[in-house]
Amino acid sequence: NSPLTEVDPEIAAVLQLELDRQRDYLEMIASENFVPVAVLEAAGSVLTNKYAEGYPGRRYYGGCEHVDVAESLAIERAKALFGAEYANVQPHSGATANAAVLHAIARPGDTILGLSLDHGGHLTHGMKINFSGRLYDIVAYGVDEATSRVDMDEVRRLAQEHKPKVIIAGWSAYPRQLDFAAFREIADEVGALLWVDMAHFAGLVAAGLHPNPVPHAHVVSSTVHKTIGGPRSGFIVTNEADIAKKLNSAVFPGQQGGPLMHVIAAKATAFKLAGSEEFKERQERTLRGARILADRLMQDDVRDAGITVRSDGTDVHLVLVDLRDAAIDGKQAEDLLHEIRITVNRNAVPNDPRPPMVTSGLRIGTPALATRGFGDEEFTEIADIIALALLPGADLDALRARVAKLADAFPLYPGVGPSGQP
Numbered sequence: 001n002s003p004l005t006e007v008d009p010e011i012a013a014v015l016q017l018e019l020d021r022q023r024d025y026l027e028m029i030a031s032e033n034f035v036p037v038a039v040l041e042a043a044g045s046v047l048t049n050k051y052a053e054g055y056p057g058r059r060y061y062g063g064c065e066h067v068d069v070a071e072s073l074a075i076e077r078a079k080a081l082f083g084a085e086y087a088n089v090q091p092h093s094g095a096t097a098n099a100a101v102l103h104a105i106a107r108p109g110d111t112i113l114g115l116s117l118d119h120g121g122h123l124t125h126g127m128k129i130n131f132s133g134r135l136y137d138i139v140a141y142g143v144d145e146a147t148s149r150v151d152m153d154e155v156r157r158l159a160q161e162h163k164p165k166v167i168i169a170g171w172s173a174y175p176r177q178l179d180f181a182a183f184r185e186i187a188d189e190v191g192a193l194l195w196v197d198m199a200h201f202a203g204l205v206a207a208g209l210h211p212n213p214v215p216h217a218h219v220v221s222s223t224v225h226k227t228i229g230g231p232r233s234g235f236i237v238t239n240e241a242d243i244a245k246k247l248n249s250a251v252f253p254g255q256q257g258g259p260l261m262h263v264i265a266a267k268a269t270a271f272k273l274a275g276s277e278e279f280k281e282r283q284e285r286t287l288r289g290a291r292i293l294a295d296r297l298m299q300d301d302v303r304d305a306g307i308t309v310r311s312d313g314t315d316v317h318l319v320l321v322d323l324r325d326a327a328i329d330g331k332q333a334e335d336l337l338h339e340i341r342i343t344v345n346r347n348a349v350p351n352d353p354r355p356p357m358v359t360s361g362l363r364i365g366t367p368a369l370a371t372r373g374f375g376d377e378e379f380t381e382i383a384d385i386i387a388l389a390l391l392p393g394a395d396l397d398a399l400r401a402r403v404a405k406l407a408d409a410f411p412l413y414p415g416v417g418p419s420g421q422p
């Protein structure tokens with residue numbers, strides 16, 4: 001028996017059941033991934049015991065000589081990976097990284113221009129009841145109804161009209177690449193700072209398969225747990241010395257107390273792996289998988305059922321499905337796929353007539369399955385399964401059997417338990 005099973009069998013059971021679920025279901029939530037066992041080991045380590053307020057070499061606690069090494073490695077690796085001069089790797093999550101960014105470069109009451117939540121933006125980009133919407137004066141741009149793409153003319157018009165302090169480029173649900181150079185041009189025209197939130201596509205950037213926002217933006221925030229596939233957490237990079245200084249004090253003591261040193265060590269390992277050839281090859285499979293999925297969902301049988309793909313394809317790791325003209329809504333589609341053991345999330349589409357708990361869309365991502373080992377053949381199979389599942393009268397038993405076959409062929413965390421231990 002493991003120590004956890006001895007001490008707390010109820011929580012041990014949760015861990016085991018969750019591992020079983022991750023193994024048996026095919027994970028297609030666009031923001032999720034599977035960390036390597038090495039990252040699990042670092043994240044589940046004795047570094048969780050250590051207080052280390054401050055930064056490497058400048059701590060407010062004794063005994064930081066070893067955790068300093070871990071944090072310095074994480075910083076150096078983040079800088080190298082994204083071509084940045086400065087990195088802060090302490091944010092506990094993407095949302096706290098974003099709070100620190102605004103804390104560093106704006107003051108409450110300043111105007112912020114970001115992508116609206118229901119057009120694919122994130123809560124921290126100005127949602128009304130989020131800190132961002134409460135503290136700042138938010139103006140939102142959207143996507144064009146016909147093309148589903150951000151309309152840079154609209155961004156420019158809004159920027160000129162509202163003269164924001166900060167312009168945010170970044171998204172949680174958007175299937176295309178943003179034009180960072182054009183965003184910077186607009187920011188310069190109106191005297192705004194450009195903040196890019198690359199939480200979703202950072203892994204693609206690290207692999208050189210997506211434009212790098214760092215040369216264009218004043219500041220770039222990210223999570224580590226989406227396409228990068230590291231521990232749940234955030235980080236921030238910049239090339240501007242004065243902004244770097246403000247960011248450091250915005251994260252600590254502005255935003256947080258003691259950093260999570262076990263997570264920072266795991267981040268360092270994830271950044272190391274993200275510089276490898278294997279990582280690049282995995283991101284290539286991720287992108288090809290998303291394109292295969294989009295292509296299948298644009299075929300006639302799906303289109304005839306009123307189901308469409310936003311922007312007619314994808315450049316990234318996710319596909320946005322529009323169900324406004326379909327017989328099922330977002331919630332029903334999510335439940336249907338859950339029944340055949342595919343996990344996705346429902347997602348609002350622009351101008352969604354349904355409430356956020358129901359929605360008229362699905363966001364389907366390929367990073368986790370690429371990490372599991374899927375290539376073109378398996379993505380072709382899963383794309384067909386999803387397409388057929390969404391059509392009226394689908395044979396769910398047959399589709400569930402096809403899912404099980406794929407899951408069995410690509411075992412997750414073979415030979416280890418829920419903490420990564422043999």
Ligand code: PLP
Pocket residue numbers: 031092093094095096098122124170171172197198199200223232233234
């Ligand atoms: N920024 C973007 C663009 C995101 O999509 C997300 C997560 O969904 C976040 C920030 C927040 O990350 P976290 O959930 O770690 O707070």
